[in-house]
Amino acid sequence: MNEEQLLVERILQGDLHAYQHLVKRYERLVVHMIGRLIHQKEDVEDLCQDVFLMIYKKLPSYNFESKLSTWIATIAYRTAINYLKKKRLPIHTPASEAAFEQEMQPTEESPESLLSKKDWQAFIHRQIASLPLQYRTVLTLFHLEEFNYAEIEATTGMPEGTVKSYLFRARKLLKEKLMVVLQKEKVL
Amino acid sequence: MKNLSEEEIQKILEQSNNYSDPALEELFQQHEEAKIYRLLFEGLEEAPAFQLSENFSANIIGKISERRKYSLARIWGSVLVCLIATFALAFSVIASHNHPDFNRALAALLAFKWEAVAILGIILIIQMADHFLLKNDKRTIEVDQSYP
Numbered sequence: 001m002n003e004e005q006l007l008v009e010r011i012l013q014g015d016l017h018a019y020q021h022l023v024k025r026y027e028r029l030v031v032h033m034i035g036r037l038i039h040q041k042e043d044v045e046d047l048c049q050d051v052f053l054m055i056y057k058k059l060p061s062y063n064f065e066s067k068l069s070t071w072i073a074t075i076a077y078r079t080a081i082n083y084l085k086k087k088r089l090p091i092h093t094p095a096s097e098a099a100f101e102q103e104m105q106p107t108e109e110s111p112e113s114l115l116s117k118k119d120w121q122a123f124i125h126r127q128i129a130s131l132p133l134q135y136r137t138v139l140t141l142f143h144l145e146e147f148n149y150a151e152i153e154a155t156t157g158m159p160e161g162t163v164k165s166y167l168f169r170a171r172k173l174l175k176e177k178l179m180v181v182l183q184k185e186k187v188l
Numbered sequence: 189m190k191n192l193s194e195e196e197i198q199k200i201l202e203q204s205n206n207y208s209d210p211a212l213e214e215l216f217q218q219h220e221e222a223k224i225y226r227l228l229f230e231g232l233e234e235a236p237a238f239q240l241s242e243n244f245s246a247n248i249i250g251k252i253s254e255r256r257k258y259s260l261a262r263i264w265g266s267v268l269v270c271l272i273a274t275f276a277l278a279f280s281v282i283a284s285h286n287h288p289d290f291n292r293a294l295a296a297l298l299a300f301k302w303e304a305v306a307i308l309g310i311i312l313i314i315q316m317a318d319h320f321l322l323k324n325d326k327r328t329i330e331v332d333q334s335y336p
Contacts, residue, residue, distance in 0.1 A: 016249050023245040028235070035238035045240055052248045053255075124231030143232035171198055171232075175224050182224060 004068050011059060023052050029069060029145055030076045036140045037080035037133060040087075047083055051076045066154055073141065073155045084133075091133050120178075127177050135170035138163055197222050201229050264311060 001009070010018035027048065034047045054075055062071055084091050128136055137156055141147040142163075147155065152163045192200075197219060204212060207226050215222045241247070275297075282290045 016252065019252070020245045020249050023248050027240055027244060031238045031240055032235065035236060044238060045244070048240060048244070049248060049251070053251060056248075056252055120227060121231045121234040124228065124234075125236050128232075128236075139232060143229070144235060168195060168198060171225070171228060172194060174232075175194075175221065175228050178228055179221075179224050182227075 005064060008059060008062065008064075008068070011056075019056060022055075026069065026072050027052075029073060032140055032144050033073055033076040033137075034080055036128070036136045037077070038083060039129065043083070047079055048076075051079045054079065067151065069145070070147070070151045070154050073145065073147070073151075077137065077155055123181075124174065124178070127174055131170055131173065134158070134166050135173075138166045139170050142167055192219060192222075194221060194225075197225050201225055261315060264315070268308075268311070 007018055007022055011022065030048050030051050031044065034051065035041075035044050038044055038047060051072075055072060058075070062068070081091065083089075128139060131139070134156075138152055138158075141152045141155060149160045149163050152158070153160045156163070158166070192215075197215070200212070200215060201207065201222075207230060212222075212226075216226060279290075279293070279297075282293060
């Protein structure tokens with residue numbers, strides 16, 4: 001029995017300290033998923049809480065077929081999607097990519113201010129926030145959580161080919177945005 | 189190095205664990221796009237500043253404890269309601285049929301009234317003790333930061 005199984009076993013026996021340990025271990029994954037998918041920042045913590053309450057409730061049905069992180073990410077992803085549906089907030093589809101590109105063209109960030117702040121990360125995070133939901137999802141899982149294609153497929157239900165395609169297109173869109181800013185400044 | 193497509197550049201960076209790897213130098217020198225992709229990949233791996241409150245995990249445990257308490261109270265409450273309902277139903281049936289045993293049954297029940305009060309009192313004490321212990325448990329969880 002590995003460490004993860006032991007932890008789950010102890011939680012199922014009613015050990016709340018063990019569950020607190022699980023929460024601490026996976027809160028980063030959950031907040032990244034929820035934070036990237038939900039733009040209503042005031043709701044992010046409440047939703048993260050809902051995710052962990054749901055995990056506790058569903059833990060007896062976890063069968064160790066997938067990694068615990070994949071299972072938790074799946075619950076976080078579904079919680080975020082359900083929230084968006086319930087609030088009737090738009091869930092972007094790749095079909096809206098053209099509209100997104102149009103949206104992306106104007107930037108309030110001047111190259112000078114970007115360079116002076118040396119804040120590429122913040123700039124990239126802002127651009128990610130305006131990507132379609134599916135793109136944000138795959139980028140977060142692949143780059144932040146280091147999930148592989150199969151794990152992203154298990155989490156989101158998107159076929160592996162679609163995951164690869166979304167990753168490629170999302171990075172290409174972000175690269176084009178970055179290129180415009182960088183070429184203006186001729187920093188390359 | 190041959191001309192690489194964007195897909196190929198992405199693939200190479202995807203498989204690399206270290207963008208400062210000298211093996212990638214040629215790629216960055218020959219492909220302007222690769223330099224931008226490097227910047228992008230580095231940015232993508234940087235965690236965004238989403239913050240949860242300091243007591244986030246303790247709050248979750250507190251909520252779970254509360255839910256446990258309520259579900260236990262609900263079970264006890266349901267048992268009690270069922271018992272009272274059964275007695276009430278039985279007595280109303282007996283009374284409505286003006287059964288001669290009604291007065292005898294009522295007297296028998298009244299004879300056990302202190303036992304019934306004692307049972308109710310015990311249930312109440314269990315509930316209060318449960319509430320008190322859960323409060324203490326929550327405080328312990330909040331200070332226990334070093335698990336396991």
